Amino acid sequence: MIQKEMLIEDLVQKHPELIGPLKDEGIVCLACGEPVWGTLEEQASQKGIKDISGLVERMNDRLEKPEKDNR
Secondary structure, three states: OOOOOOEHHHHHHHOHHHHHHHHHOOOHHHOOOOOOOOEHHHHHHHOOOOOHHHHHHHHHHHHHOOOOOOO
């Protein structure tokens, strides 16, 4: 289960299938090779994402119901 307090490094390591969906949400530095530190909440806030709870919910939905084109 994804939580806003999760470190980005841990999230990507445990759930690499979420890199694409996170990129679609505006957290693009995950795929570009730029080192990313901090929590999902911190990164989302830095990228201007206001609905962090919604972001977490969407990521958990992706894990529960993976799509065929899930990146």
